[in-house]
Amino acid sequence: MASTTGTAAAPLAGAVADAPRDAAPAFSPLYRQIKDLLTRSLQDGEWRPGEVIPSEVELAARFKVSQGTVRKAVDALADENLLVRRQGKGTFVATHAEQRVQFRFLRLAADDGQEGGVTRRFIDCRRLRAPAEIARALTLKAGDATVQIRRVLSFRGRPVVLDDIWLPGHAFKGLTAERLAEYKGPMYGLFEQEFGVRMIRAEEKLRAVAADAEAAALLEVAVGAPLLSVERLSFTYDDRPVELRRGLYDTSAHHYRNQLN
Amino acid sequence: MASTTGTAAAPLAGAVADAPRDAAPAFSPLYRQIKDLLTRSLQDGEWRPGEVIPSEVELAARFKVSQGTVRKAVDALADENLLVRRQGKGTFVATHAEQRVQFRFLRLAADDGQEGGVTRRFIDCRRLRAPAEIARALTLKAGDATVQIRRVLSFRGRPVVLDDIWLPGHAFKGLTAERLAEYKGPMYGLFEQEFGVRMIRAEEKLRAVAADAEAAALLEVAVGAPLLSVERLSFTYDDRPVELRRGLYDTSAHHYRNQLN
């Protein structure tokens, strides 16, 4: 593990302002390499969500580096929410099956500040062939099998969110409306526990749209009422997209909160 | 301070003016205290936006700690976008007056992926007494002086964003529509250069709303058309709110992008 560097890769002459695109990096610090090895272990399931990973000293011994270097790698993974450090106990693989991180991905809040009172209702869960647009987003071929889920989230009895979700069929065999309804806890918890698919990060595109008849009926608003459209593409390890979701939010008593840093 | 840990934190603890929160023992590590001292220096203008701050070794000497401890403090501030590290050159105070960070706060993107072509048009800039709601958000007293700005952003000639902005009057004396129009670069650049008010972070609340007559005319959409409402509260050092902004975005050809990690 002492081998890293040397050997400059194509100097690039520094003229062109940029193209950090695929330019040869050629230098990867040790902690970066350790981080990648750890990520690989997570991806391969060596440690499962919720479990402890080996202590820093153990990892340092395994990789033949100092504890400080392991620490920096683990810190990076903790920053990305892949690991969770707990002083005195150890470092754990992050999981969606916890109340604490319940709302990491759903950034909706009630205007009055109240929390909780969320109920889910699954309207549909069926397998169908991917339309071209969906296939492209999920990097499937048009016509590949997909799972389509439609559900409504209600807050204190009022319907607020209508979600349409597409998943690649091959990774979610056996997913049914019953399984979804039975499972207590966030949907991403079910995905990681039952199907080994863990959502790491997501990109969202937000728009304002007018409610069509169907959405209006399900969300109990007037046709044409403004709704917040949230299109989310979620990724697993390796930046592989594994979920496309289109949510329609009734924002008359709720809002989407965001932090800019 | 060369004394090893534990007691090492004590000497500085006194230097860090800190209101003792209720019975909190509040162990604060050294690097945390250094970070606070650096933040204070930034706040006090010891180093201005765009300038270099002293090198790590200098800072280590000043605070009588090791370089590693300073490094950790600076790393934290760099993570919060208050400082920018440049290998081989030094560490700089972050600034809004740079093209590179132009869109840190405006998260709008064209659906077709094209960038640029932004033009600004200031419709109004006047001083008036704060309505109760605005005053509360900015922690002013109702009736205090405020500056109200209204402007339209156009992308490639099409109006897309209508912003209504409220600022505390005492901090922005002499701000006029002319000054705004003359200034090249982002508005936050003007704020930090001319008024010493630097925006550090912001909280946004997003909603879908229907266009009223005024907004419809300015954004050239139909009355009742769905618009994305973006309510932003921006903070300076010390978590003091210094700007309230309400944007209406026409999202028919643009979207608000967000990253979930």
Added chain:
DNA sequence: GAGTGGTCTAGACCACTGA
């Protein structure tokens, strides 16, 4: 008390920048 992560140090060397 043993084991975990968290802090701090001191010193070495590497990579990058600019005179």
Added chain:
DNA sequence: CAGTGGTCTAGACCACTCG
């Protein structure tokens, strides 16, 4: 070349958890 930040090490001690 000197000066900057970036990486890595080895060792010390502190704060926390749990048996």
